[in-house]
Amino acid sequence: MEQKFTTDELEQFLRQEADNFKMVPSRNVWRGIYNDIHPGRRWPSITVGLLLVSTLVFIGHMNTPESSAARTLKHQATAGRHSLTPRILQADITKSEARVPRKTGGMQDPMPASDRSAGVAAPVTTVTAASGTGRDSEDFPPTLPASPENGQQATAYNGFTPLPTGTYTWQESNAVILPDATAASPEMTGTESQKTGKILTGSPVAYATDDPAKSTQRDIAYPAVAWNNVNRSNIQAGTAGHATPASDAGRRGGIASTAQKSKHNDRITYTYFMAPSVASVAFRGAPVSPSIFLSTSVSILPSSYKVLNHPALGFEAGAQMNYAFAPKWKFTTGLHFSYSGYNIRSNEMHPTVAMLILKNPDSYYSRQYVSHYGDGTGLTPVNIKNYSVQLSLPVGLQYQFYSGDHVQLNASADIEPSLILGSYAYLLSSDGRNYVNDPSLMRKSNMASNLGIFLSFGARKVSWQVGPVLRYQWFSTYKKDYTVSEHLLNYGIRIGITPFRK
């Protein structure tokens, strides 16, 4: 019975038609298969991923302010050496220690309990502005009773009247002091918690009073974290209740930390650039002769392989982060987008079967294509284009050769692991007569190097950069199965802009 079924004409017809039916699968199918059977060959993407992650971590680390008291104290010495302000503060605080009234048996409590419970801003330590004035610092309540005696001071304080520009060091920050944080930490005593005025930004704030006696005083609010850590350590060491050197160090450390953060930020600049370029290409090697399949020896046709090409326009654009890790050196990274390619002089011809002899590590294999383009010697010339669009993650260095008032001369170099977003390349067939295209031979990733020299011109808010740049692509646009290597060089003018950080 089954034999009758298999010999049935309908079944024969169905089988014949079904066998004739073919569909071309999408390239994703092969990619999925390849990734599954060759998991070890994912290293390029893994490497690029790791590089990306490590770069992001590095950038994040560079932008993270140091917050612990230990780091604060550690940076204090550095900040003290390199910053004028901490030196002033240190001197002033030392002076103030002699004058600050101390209560026995505990920390001083300069603010009345009623004021604390009223939800007013926590008191802040005052530091004498200029050592030459002879004025001492002292704590004073943030909100004073509205009496004729101190009315002006209270008004000025509550109104956060900033001091005139140029008189004080700490004026750029708009820190806001939050209400009393007494309840935040039950283990803290009144003064300590009062001192723990939370500040939304890390920089100290200066206030002025109209009181002649306090006219030169400067009230500086310190970051809460530094206060907390340092005061608690003082309490444990039995030094609480005094404006001890350690607690002063904490204050100074808070300032130093802020200065350090500001210093960190000052080291980072961002550059946005565009570099129109011209690409030129050279080829090395030769295709494998078709005779490879006829004899055991590999014969090369060095003279028959000639790609007639001429340059084409391209460009590179992107954003770059610069981190100054030494006086003249900067580490650079960012994200670049580039388009580069070149034109091939070809000629149209009737569809012809062309063959590529390709090489894998162990053996040779061939592929056949239908080509519409000749080697450029025919009668109907036409330009065909090889190009690639890449997204790069550059990592490099920048060196400052010269720095004038408004002009700088810099040189930069980087390497750019690139992801190929799109590419198209015609390959000259093994007999050197036709151009064929095979998307499966295109690389998915590449590597390039950038070398540039540029002048920087400082303007009011930005710095302009102009200079020549060279970009060399390490690997061919196509895979190494095709034995001819392509050397692509882009040369252009880089125009960049770097906004000054506020």
Place this chain on the structure above:
Amino acid sequence: MTEELMLQGCLENSAASQEALYNRFSPRMLGVCYRFARNREDAEDMLQEGFIKVFSQIHQFRNQGALEGWVRKIIVHTCINVLKKNKKFTDSVDLFHANSIYLNENNIPSILQAKQVVECIRMLPVGYKTVLNLYAIEGYSHREIASILDIEESTSRSQYTRAKAMLEALLIRKKILVQPREKIKLASSGS
């Protein structure tokens, strides 16, 4: 590249040889998957899974038949396994009332006859087309089909008979078959 070179390269896990083998057989194998699958995406998933099995089991190929036949067998089994896993087959294998299912054959594209025939096959209910594919096109016996699909042999026969009748009607309506009673000798044993 000859089949021997390709096979040798695949045994050595050469990516180029594997790609060559894939390029050679994938169009036809996707056609096979497409007959079993609900849509092209499912077919490509089946093809991918099937070729992964092909490359991982290629050392089991003994050169006792055509390589294409061996690849095809793996692909077909993969398709069946996918249908079973997704319950697309078992949920609808018992379609005794399939004649009442509305078939919108106007959706069948009239590009090529082969494609039309395949699209007509794909219009059948899953149970019908699976048995028809396995029996009429892939050449499995009803006993093998029953074993593969975990159904009774009689069920396979009846499904095939109904599938063939429905397909014949479809092909006549699409004017792919002309006067089938005269040209095609239908087996009377199943009906």
